Amino acid sequence: MELSFTGRVIEWRGPSPYYFVAVPDEETADIREVAAMATYGWGVIPVEARIGATVFTTSLFPKAGSYLLPLKNAVRKPEGLAEGDDVGVEITVRL
Template identity: 45%
Template structure:
């Protein structure tokens, strides 16, 4: 299961320093429909590419946004020159199938 999308980078206001991209709702629905073993916080393992950076992480369900959120670590933000509010082109592959 692979998706490509563009979404803005945002900072979690409750805990400074954490930055996320929200997975579009239609893709979140597709991810949610696949039966899988439960993991901590409802997380789903993924492989992500933003620009020239590729890494493995997890997306987490976010009922406030109606989808999943993808954490974007500082090393990637720095390497790709992205900051809060920037539109980010994301290639996401779900590893938990």
């Protein structure tokens, strides 16, 4: 399953600061349709993602009925992304 969306970069200020892009409601609904086939535990969904020229593998985290796409510094810094930026994202859910 391939999806494209635009989301805002948010910072989670837990014990270890991390950045995410929230998956919009429409795409979340699409992911829920295949979640049982894709998850490998705890509701996380493995994906390949592209932001700008950077392609990376990660897993979507379930959060409050939606999903968050984690942004490692190895992705965020080369693409010049900071908290509050809107970013175009392409993901492929790995089934």
